[in-house]
Amino acid sequence: MSTSTQVALxxxxxxxxxxxxxVFLVLRRMAMMADAISHSVLPGLVAGYVLAKGxxxxxxxLGATAAGLATVVLVELLTKSRRVxxxxxxxxxxxxxxxxxxxxxxxxxxxxxIDTDAVLYGEIAFAxxxxxxVAGMDxxxxxxxxxxxxxxxNAAFLFLFYKxxxxxxxxxxxxxxxxxxxxxxxxxxxxxVAVTTVGAFSAVGxxxxxxxxxxxxxxxxxxxxxxxxxxxxxILIGGSCGLGGYLLSVxxxxxxxxxxxxxxxxxxTAVLFAAPTxxxxxxxxxxxxxxxxxxxxxxxxxxxxxxHTPDQDRECTLLHLEQELGxxxxxxxxxxxxxxxxxxxxxxxxxxxLTPKGSELARVSVAx
Amino acid sequence: MSLVRDxxxxxxxxxxxxxxxxxxxxxxxxxxFAVLRRQGLMGDALAHAALPGVCLAYMITGSxxxxxxxxxxxxxxxxxxxxxLAIGRRTKIDQGSALGIxxxxxxxxxxxxxxxxxKGNDPNQAGLDKFLFGQAAAxxxxxxxxxxxxxxxxxxxxxxxxxxxxxxSFDPEFAGTIGLPVASLGKLLTGLLVxxxxxxxxxxxxxxxxAMLIAPASAARQWTHSLGRMVLYSAVIGSxxxxxxxxxxxxxPGIPTGPAIVICLGIAVAVSLILGSAQGLAWQSRRRKARRxxxxx
Amino acid sequence: xxxxxxxxPAVFVRDLTVAYDEKPVLWDVxxxxxxxxxxxxxxxxxxxxxxxxxxxxxxxxxxxxxxRIFGEPHGRDHKVVGYVPQRGxxxxxFPTDALDVVTMxxxxxxxxxxxxxxxxxxxxxxxxxQVGMADFARRQIxxxxxxxxxxxxxxxxxxxxxxxxxxxEPFAGVDATxxxxxxxxxxxxxxxxxxVVVVHHDLETVPTYFDRVALLNVRLMASGxxxxxxxxxxxxxxxxxxxxxxxx
Numbered sequence: 063m064s065t066s067t068q069v070a071l072x073x074x075x076x077x078x079x080x081x082x083x084x085v086f087l088v089l090r091r092m093a094m095m096a097d098a099i100s101h102s103v104l105p106g107l108v109a110g111y112v113l114a115k116g117x118x119x120x121x122x123x124l125g126a127t128a129a130g131l132a133t134v135v136l137v138e139l140l141t142k143s144r145r146v147x148x149x150x151x152x153x154x155x156x157x158x159x160x161x162x163x164x165x166x167x168x169x170x171x172x173x174x175x176i177d178t179d180a181v182l183y184g185e186i187a188f189a190x191x192x193x194x195x196v197a198g199m200d201x202x203x204x205x206x207x208x209x210x211x212x213x214x215x216n217a218a219f220l221f222l223f224y225k226x227x228x229x230x231x232x233x234x235x236x237x238x239x240x241x242x243x244x245x246x247x248x249x250x251x252x253x254x255v256a257v258t259t260v261g262a263f264s265a266v267g268x269x270x271x272x273x274x275x276x277x278x279x280x281x282x283x284x285x286x287x288x289x290x291x292x293x294x295x296x297i298l299i300g301g302s303c304g305l306g307g308y309l310l311s312v313x314x315x316x317x318x319x320x321x322x323x324x325x326x327x328x329x330x331t332a333v334l335f336a337a338p339t340x341x342x343x344x345x346x347x348x349x350x351x352x353x354x355x356x357x358x359x360x361x362x363x364x365x366x367x368x369x370h371t372p373d374q375d376r377e378c379t380l381l382h383l384e385q386e387l388g389x390x391x392x393x394x395x396x397x398x399x400x401x402x403x404x405x406x407x408x409x410x411x412x413x414x415x416l417t418p419k420g421s422e423l424a425r426v427s428v429a430x
Numbered sequence: 431m432s433l434v435r436d437x438x439x440x441x442x443x444x445x446x447x448x449x450x451x452x453x454x455x456x457x458x459x460x461x462x463f464a465v466l467r468r469q470g471l472m473g474d475a476l477a478h479a480a481l482p483g484v485c486l487a488y489m490i491t492g493s494x495x496x497x498x499x500x501x502x503x504x505x506x507x508x509x510x511x512x513x514x515l516a517i518g519r520r521t522k523i524d525q526g527s528a529l530g531i532x533x534x535x536x537x538x539x540x541x542x543x544x545x546x547x548x549k550g551n552d553p554n555q556a557g558l559d560k561f562l563f564g565q566a567a568a569x570x571x572x573x574x575x576x577x578x579x580x581x582x583x584x585x586x587x588x589x590x591x592x593x594x595x596x597x598x599s600f601d602p603e604f605a606g607t608i609g610l611p612v613a614s615l616g617k618l619l620t621g622l623l624v625x626x627x628x629x630x631x632x633x634x635x636x637x638x639x640x641a642m643l644i645a646p647a648s649a650a651r652q653w654t655h656s657l658g659r660m661v662l663y664s665a666v667i668g669s670x671x672x673x674x675x676x677x678x679x680x681x682x683p684g685i686p687t688g689p690a691i692v693i694c695l696g697i698a699v700a701v702s703l704i705l706g707s708a709q710g711l712a713w714q715s716r717r718r719k720a721r722r723x724x725x726x727x
Numbered sequence: 728x729x730x731x732x733x734x735x736p737a738v739f740v741r742d743l744t745v746a747y748d749e750k751p752v753l754w755d756v757x758x759x760x761x762x763x764x765x766x767x768x769x770x771x772x773x774x775x776x777x778x779x780x781x782x783x784x785x786x787x788x789x790x791x792x793x794x795r796i797f798g799e800p801h802g803r804d805h806k807v808v809g810y811v812p813q814r815g816x817x818x819x820x821f822p823t824d825a826l827d828v829v830t831m832x833x834x835x836x837x838x839x840x841x842x843x844x845x846x847x848x849x850x851x852x853x854x855x856x857q858v859g860m861a862d863f864a865r866r867q868i869x870x871x872x873x874x875x876x877x878x879x880x881x882x883x884x885x886x887x888x889x890x891x892x893x894x895x896e897p898f899a900g901v902d903a904t905x906x907x908x909x910x911x912x913x914x915x916x917x918x919x920x921x922x923v924v925v926v927h928h929d930l931e932t933v934p935t936y937f938d939r940v941a942l943l944n945v946r947l948m949a950s951g952x953x954x955x956x957x958x959x960x961x962x963x964x965x966x967x968x969x970x971x972x973x974x975x
Binding site for chain 2 (some may be wrong): 088091093094096097101104124141145147148149150152154155156157158160161162164168169182183269270272273276277283284307313316317319320321322323324326327330334340342397
Binding site for chain 3 (some may be wrong): 119144356360363364367385387389401
């Protein structure tokens with residue numbers, strides 16, 4: 063397998079594993095917590111380094127995960143004290159923890175393996191050179207293995223706890239009543255986010271791991287309302303942006319992590335505009351259609367209310383529409399034209415009368 | 431002490447001191463409104479979003495003057511803000527997710543641009559990545575002047591429109607009924623936030639700027655129940671922490687400024703949470719007893 | 728103007744239609760509220776009661792319709808209308824005390840930039856006294872009970888010294904003492920010739936507290952004096968069988 067294929071695989075796997083864990087995080091509206099957890103990876107790694115007195119992948123992992131969970135707990139403690147609101151708590155905890163990590167590294171470990179730049183951007187290009195050797199056999203890039211295992215773990219987590227996750231996300235009260243232990247699920251999910259961030263950061267760095275966690279599920283949420291489809295689209299977007307971003311970064315010779323994040327942004331923007339029901343273009347079209355429908359309904363209801371009354375001659379004129387309904391002349395003319403075209407009203411000598419079809423529409427609208 | 435004398439006589443230390451005090455005051459004051467309007471994390475997102483602006487400003491003008499870079503940062507921050515607001519208004523995506531998207535995507539773009547710049551082998555460009563963590567030691571008199579001017583404008587707005595900002599932050603609906611242009615005022619106040627952010631970028635850096643906005647205000651809140659005093663205390667805490675952290679990072683080589691300041695801020699917040707006279711945890715039982723005595727059943 | 732003018736209604740609403748996402752929340756509402764009256768707006772949840780108030784105040788955009796306040800389109804004179812929003816619309820942890828909140832009622836009068844001075848503080852203190860909260864002037868608002876918070880909001884509205892007041896569920900979640908105090912204030916406002924419009928949630932107290940009532944459920948079902956309009960038939964039409972009791 064060529065080097066660049068290996069790197070590409072790492073990128074794809076990073077995308078997939080992050081997207082998997084991101085789905086429920088986004089559904090729970092905890093996207094910024096992912097940002098906080100990913101920043102705490104650094105002090106966690108540092109703590110692991112200190113404890114193990116040297117580089118040790120497993121201890122580092124454990125330290126980072128513990129730091130991630132500690133972040134969540136600290137934020138919750140601050141919020142529960144009611145002296146700090148949740149968003150402020152997040153914005154306090156992660157910078158402080160991150161700074162402690164940077165401080166320790168700069169002071170004591172300046173020449174050593176932990177590199178703050180790498181934490182931020184990752185070093186995906188070096189992935190093929192950091193290989194996993196087991197029993198004397200070279201099994202390929204370490205990060206590919208780590209991310210691959212994570213992807214499987216996350217998928218298994220989603221699969222095993224699917225209904226617990228789903229219920230505790232949308233109806234925590236019911237979940238507790240049914241004994242689904244939403245608190246446990248919550249911390250398990252947070253733990254998975256921490257572990258996945260650690261795994262991904264060697265590829266794309268902490269901040270851009272957050273991009274892979276958040277952006278695919280949010281993008282997918284613009285495409286579908288159904289949970290299984292949401293998960294599928296998230297994986298698809300995560301994996302393909304990982305690959306596409308990496309390829310573009312090679313082509314243009316720029317930062318792979320940055321390019322992956324930029325690609326995610328591009329895909330999000332495209333979906334934002336073009337998505338079939340929720341996209342901006344579709345929304346604009348629907349709004350226009352509904353507005354004309356709405357105006358027509360208002361017109362026939364208004365006419366129905368005032369026809370066969372002594373005011374009829376006055377109330378059923380174009381000018382009166384502008385006055386009473388507060389419509390501009392343009393809107394009034396346009397609505398009347400459309401109503402005539404669809405056979406709802408007759409417009410003769412400046413006066414409007416309802417057709418049977420129009421009366422029917424008025425009756426139906428009022429009954430609603 | 432010779433340090434105090436050096437603060438006045440030594441060029442670097444003097445600028446560091448002045449710059450961090452200005453920064454502390456401006457972020458302390460504007461941070462109060464950000465925190466009260468739950469816009470603290472927006473500050474985080476906008477700070478990260480400023481990175482591509484800084485890079486593009488350099489790429490287009492070739493200049494690293496603080497004004498140029500600040501303008502670039504400001505424009506990028508402003509665009510980020512518009513994007514966040516647009517996403518919130520036109521979709522059902524919640525604000526946290528919108529912040530996360532803008533934060534990571536803009537930052538990613540900034541990182542791409544950084545690598546483009548770095549490839550250029552232009553000796554001039556070294557130092558743009560100092561925007562990530564800040565470097566107070568690089569503050570020049572020019573920086574300080576720019577920071578003070580821009581910061582001064584922000585503070586002037588707050589001084590003039592204090593009661594308007596107060597009622598806007600507390601009860602925007604009511605504010606609308608007494609004739610305040612709520613939407614425009616809100617954009618102005620958030621825009622001032624962008625101002626505070628661009629001032630802090632070369633001192634605290636992009637990544638930790640949110641703490642600069644949130645921490646002084648959060649600490650100050652524990653000492654008072656009045657907005658006016660909160661703003662004042664926040665300015666004091668912000669500048670004290672900024673000053674201490676910046677001096678520390680200059681005197682002890684190897685420590686970037688941002689983390690140094692944030693650690694000082696963290697200590698200030700922790701102390702305030704425990705000892706703060708208005709809400710501090712240490713006085714909780716005493717307050718409860720007092721309230722039970724004075725309130726009728 | 729004609730010789731003997733019909734007294735101009737405080738509030739004049741015609742064909743008011745408001746929609747969120749093109750779904751009607753208020754549909755073709757015609758409403759007159761005479762000045763010097765106490766009017767209740769009642770209806771089931773989601774009936775659009777708060778929306779009605781907000782659109783009259785110009786806080787919400789209307790798809791169609793006309794609104795006049797004392798004959799003028801709103802926005803002409805903000806000092807004419809006072810507003811007491813729902814208690815839940817505000818974060819009570821905000822660093823401010825009761826006196827400060829009431830002083831905000833005078834901001835409209837002060838205009839841009841001017842700071843409140845001793846005269847304003849004294850006025851605010853008087854209003855606090857009117858609602859029985861003078862002793863709590865310096866109390867931080869999160870340390871107030873629900874009823875006390877409601878009274879502070881009311882005092883703020885009194886400070887506005889408006890001709891017309893809109894209140895959104897002022898009786899929700901308050902203790903009995905506060906409820907009595909609020910009713911007294913409403914009646915005293917009416918005796919001063921002011922107009923008060925209240926979104927009210929408790930049907931039982933409508934006949935005792937209010938002169939007029941408007942029954943709303945997206946469309947205006949009926950409005951007028953309580954004795955004429957507050958009938959089982961109208962209530963049935965408004966609530967569609969959702970109410971447990973019918974007043975005889």
